[in-house]
Amino acid sequence: MRQIETAQGTARLVPLNEVFEGRLERLPVVLRILLENVARRDPGRLAAFVAALDRWIDDGTSGGEVDFHPSRVLMHDTTCVPALVDIAAMRDAIAEAGGDPSSLTPALPVDVSVDHSVAVDWYGRPGAREHNMRREMDRNSERYRLMKWATTALPGVRVHPPGTGIMHTLNLEQLATVIRIEERDGERWVAPDTLVGTDSHTPMINGIGVLAWGVGGLEAESVLFGMPVTLRIPDVVGVHLTGRLKPGVLSTDLALEVTHLLRRHGIAGEFVEFFGAGVSTLTGGDRAVVANMAPEYGASTGFFPIDTQTIAYLRETGRSADHCALVETAARALGLWFDPAAEPRYTRVVELDLANVTPLLAGPCRPQDKLPLDEAARALEAASGQPFRQGTQGIPDGAIAIAAITSCTNTSDRRLLAAAGLVARKARCLGLRPPTWVKTSLAPGSPSAEQFLSASGLLADLEALGFGIVGHGCTTCIGNSGPLQPDMAEAIAGGTVATALLSGNRNFPGRVHPALQFGFLASPPLVVALSLVGRIVPDPMNVEIARGAGGTPIRLGELLASDAEIDAVVRQFSEPQAFREAFAQAGQYEPWQQLDAPRSVRFPWSETSTYLRRPPFAAAGQENRLGAYTAHPLLVLGDDMTTDHISPAGQIAAGSLAGQHLIERGDPPADLNVYAARRGNWQAMVRGLFDNRTAANVLIGGRPASRTIHAPTLEEGPLWNVAERYRAEGRSVVLVAGERYGTGSSRDWAAKGVALLGVRAVLAPSFERIHRTNLVGMGVLPIVIDRATPFSPGPTDRIEIDATQVVPRGPISVTLLRPDGTRQQLQARAAVETDREAAILVSGGMIPAILSARLRRQA
Numbered sequence: 103m104r105q106i107e108t109a110q111g112t113a114r115l116v117p118l119n120e121v122f123e124g125r126l127e128r129l130p131v132v133l134r135i136l137l138e139n140v141a142r143r144d145p146g147r148l149a150a151f152v153a154a155l156d157r158w159i160d161d162g163t164s165g166g167e168v169d170f171h172p173s174r175v176l177m178h179d180t181t182c183v184p185a186l187v188d189i190a191a192m193r194d195a196i197a198e199a200g201g202d203p204s205s206l207t208p209a210l211p212v213d214v215s216v217d218h219s220v221a222v223d224w225y226g227r228p229g230a231r232e233h234n235m236r237r238e239m240d241r242n243s244e245r246y247r248l249m250k251w252a253t254t255a256l257p258g259v260r261v262h263p264p265g266t267g268i269m270h271t272l273n274l275e276q277l278a279t280v281i282r283i284e285e286r287d288g289e290r291w292v293a294p295d296t297l298v299g300t301d302s303h304t305p306m307i308n309g310i311g312v313l314a315w316g317v318g319g320l321e322a323e324s325v326l327f328g329m330p331v332t333l334r335i336p337d338v339v340g341v342h343l344t345g346r347l348k349p350g351v352l353s354t355d356l357a358l359e360v361t362h363l364l365r366r367h368g369i370a371g372e373f374v375e376f377f378g379a380g381v382s383t384l385t386g387g388d389r390a391v392v393a394n395m396a397p398e399y400g401a402s403t404g405f406f407p408i409d410t411q412t413i414a415y416l417r418e419t420g421r422s423a424d425h426c427a428l429v430e431t432a433a434r435a436l437g438l439w440f441d442p443a444a445e446p447r448y449t450r451v452v453e454l455d456l457a458n459v460t461p462l463l464a465g466p467c468r469p470q471d472k473l474p475l476d477e478a479a480r481a482l483e484a485a486s487g488q489p490f491r492q493g494t495q496g497i498p499d500g501a502i503a504i505a506a507i508t509s510c511t512n513t514s515d516r517r518l519l520a521a522a523g524l525v526a527r528k529a530r531c532l533g534l535r536p537p538t539w540v541k542t543s544l545a546p547g548s549p550s551a552e553q554f555l556s557a558s559g560l561l562a563d564l565e566a567l568g569f570g571i572v573g574h575g576c577t578t579c580i581g582n583s584g585p586l587q588p589d590m591a592e593a594i595a596g597g598t599v600a601t602a603l604l605s606g607n608r609n610f611p612g613r614v615h616p617a618l619q620f621g622f623l624a625s626p627p628l629v630v631a632l633s634l635v636g637r638i639v640p641d642p643m644n645v646e647i648a649r650g651a652g653g654t655p656i657r658l659g660e661l662l663a664s665d666a667e668i669d670a671v672v673r674q675f676s677e678p679q680a681f682r683e684a685f686a687q688a689g690q691y692e693p694w695q696q697l698d699a700p701r702s703v704r705f706p707w708s709e710t711s712t713y714l715r716r717p718p719f720a721a722a723g724q725e726n727r728l729g730a731y732t733a734h735p736l737l738v739l740g741d742d743m744t745t746d747h748i749s750p751a752g753q754i755a756a757g758s759l760a761g762q763h764l765i766e767r768g769d770p771p772a773d774l775n776v777y778a779a780r781r782g783n784w785q786a787m788v789r790g791l792f793d794n795r796t797a798a799n800v801l802i803g804g805r806p807a808s809r810t811i812h813a814p815t816l817e818e819g820p821l822w823n824v825a826e827r828y829r830a831e832g833r834s835v836v837l838v839a840g841e842r843y844g845t846g847s848s849r850d851w852a853a854k855g856v857a858l859l860g861v862r863a864v865l866a867p868s869f870e871r872i873h874r875t876n877l878v879g880m881g882v883l884p885i886v887i888d889r890a891t892p893f894s895p896g897p898t899d900r901i902e903i904d905a906t907q908v909v910p911r912g913p914i915s916v917t918l919l920r921p922d923g924t925r926q927q928l929q930a931r932a933a934v935e936t937d938r939e940a941a942i943l944v945s946g947g948m949i950p951a952i953l954s955a956r957l958r959r960q961a
């Protein structure tokens with residue numbers, strides 16, 4: 103160990119050069135950070151881990167495991183509320199078993215941002231933001247009270263109120279230290295800042311050299327109670343960046359290009375690390391945009407090591423000179439400083455010449471489907487399945503229903519905001535506005551972005567076009583886009599093909615708005631420019647948008663700002679001190695400060711609440727779902743079933759099963775809020791499973807998966823009712839799905855809901871990483887079925903499973919039983935990665951495992 107001097111005095115540090123003598127430069131930086139973590143937190147296992155990494159360098163892969171101890175946890179309001187509900191219920195369970203409920207407290211700092219609930223009810227007029235925030239507080243006060251309870255009942259939990267920004271921007275601008283000083287057992291350590299977050303876009307912070315990834319809510323619960331994240335030593339894909347971006351190409355274009363490229367290379371949960379001379383040409387802001395989209399390119403991380411661009415980013419966002427000096431000194435001493443000439447060993451390498459990236463759109467249904475601008479109209483027409491025609495109400499096919507500058511991804515970087523504002527400025531000078539059917543909005547990721555846009559005068563330009571600020575939260579990106587313009591809604595109902603256009607990171611059908619099957623992802627300046635045309639057209643940049651002096655045509659492309667114009671605005675108006683000031687001011691939001699919250703050790707549940715209900719799975723002594731059994735297929739689903747399909751986040755319709763349940767309990771049919779806000783109410787959530795009309799159930803001929811068939815009677819009914827019927831009859835059920843089951847977000851409700859349906863196992867050819875761990879966390883066994891064998895059970899087929907013994911990646915016996923007595927044996931294995939996961943399944947899930955451990959300790 104080495105000592106270094108810091109502003110707070112002498113501190114110890116792990117010099118990785120000595121720990122991994124002679125071969126450190128061959129080790130990807132992400133693995134160096136894991137090595138540091140083991141050396142500092144678990145020195146007894148260091149020798150074995152060093153040996154495993156030696157073998158990793160030889161083979162580029164490893165079956166070994168590592169226990170990783172992150173330094174903190176990040177959550178948002180819709181993932182934190184279900185976790186807090188679980189914790190409150192666990193405290194009840196401990197108290198009821200005679201234990202001390204206050205013993206269940208977080209072992210790590212937990213930051214929670216309240217960002218996922220604000221909706222775009224008002225837009226394009228003065229006071230829109232204030233109105234939307236007031237409605238947010240009215241709609242969510244019960245949930246927010248629970249969160250305020252947590253700040254007093256659970257030491258270490260900090261809640262950042264509405265208006266303080268989107269969690270990943272908040273992390274970049276305020277929370278991340280990159281290198282931190284930690285006090286442990288009376289000693290001071292200098293160590294890398296690391297975290298896990300209950301959101302799939304947590305890797306955004308990889309852009310500034312902080313190792314982090316998204317985990318499910320259940321895994322986060324175990325981490326915050328002091329358990330490590332146990333993972334297989336990851337495969338690491340190196341993306342070799344050469345060249346530099348051409349003028350006019352923005353970080354959004356690069357992120358979409360990387361998404362396309364890496365999806366084509368079939369990344370499936372590996373760690374991605376960027377290396378090569380091209381890295382040094384990208385700013386911290388550029389890198390964060392690319393890192394943010396790691397889940398879209400299928401990776402756990404999108405890591406950029408620490409270098410002078412990182413230090414510049416820290417300085418520009420108001421970090422102190424002392425801290426910037428510490429980061430540089432410590433990163434060099436630890437062996438984490440980036441060397442553009444280095445070529446570490448990677449599991450595989452993907453090449454990307456930055457000079458080949460062009461301005462792009464991605465869509466109309468998936469983020470990896472990149473399109474040159476002049477091909478978007480053709481792609482939309484093809485996806486709609488009909489030739490474009492003149493629509494109803496004068497709204498043409500290809501119309502843009504929503505144009506939103508939104509998301510942490512593309513509103514955290516000043517250059518992207520400046521570029522959008524400069525398009526608006528030129529359009530305003532020409533007297534242009536989007537057509538009235540376009541719903542416009544701006545939701546920057548932090549209050550400091552507003553300060554920057556105001557100071558530069560660009561906010562007034564954006565407002566003049568309808569892009570006034572509607573809130574500092576996820577809004578459209580998470581589907582809280584509010585109602586469409588009435589004439590647009592009518593046109594869509596009449597068959598007009600319409601799309602969303604947003605600077606977000608996802609465009610799955612129905613994600614942005616339930617009525618919209620299509621969405622294009624684009625940089626903020628393209629969102630503003632294309633909104634002026636009002637529809638997706640061939641060759642948009644050559645559309646004549648206005649006439650200049652002497653009647654000269656002005657083409658849309660001429661509104662885009664040059665790099666020099668963008669950089670001049672950023673240089674002049676981005677103030678480092680504004681980051682802290684704007685954040686501190688937003689944290690004083692009066693309605694939040696005045697919100698009354700209980701201050702008890704146990705949370706006082708209300709019998710009449712339709713937002714917070716004590717969940718049945720947060721109890722000790724649950725039986726596990728393993729064993730040998732014969733099951734009915736409850737659902738049979740196709741490929742790419744996302745967590746949005748399984749457990750939607752958007753609006754609850756009054757006619758839905760969940761809506762009816764809430765209305766029967768007194769909630770107003772006109773304002774049932776969104777599913778994301780009901781995640782503290784298991785009774786509503788379980789009834790809302792698969793409430794997404796694009797999720798098809800093969801068992802009932804492809805009709806919506808919110809319904810299914812009861813095999814013994816062949817009667818069809820709502821999914822929850824059929825599942826209850828099976829449960830009452832004591833029958834086992836499983837779920838069968840296609841490729842990439844659980845793609846999307848870290849939404850633990852997609853697993854909790856399936857567990858509450860009584861599902862014992864999910865069988866699929868492949869699983870998305872976070873959802874797989876969430877299933878394990880709920881005690882549901884994920885089983886990988888060999889994709890070479892066609893497997894599509896019918897309603898009267900049954901499935902025989904022997905999961906008595908579950909070992910990581912071990913075989914599971916699965917046999918399909920046909921009604922005619924024939925049997926089909928399938929090649930299958932447990933999608934279980936570590937011994938710890940196997941132990942969780944044996945315990946019946948993560949929560950019973952935590953509870954049993956606590957109760958044992960207190961006995």
Ligand code: SF4
Nearest residue numbers: 303509510576579580
């Ligand atoms: S990706 Fe969208 S929904 Fe997720 S945190 Fe960012 S803004 Fe919010």
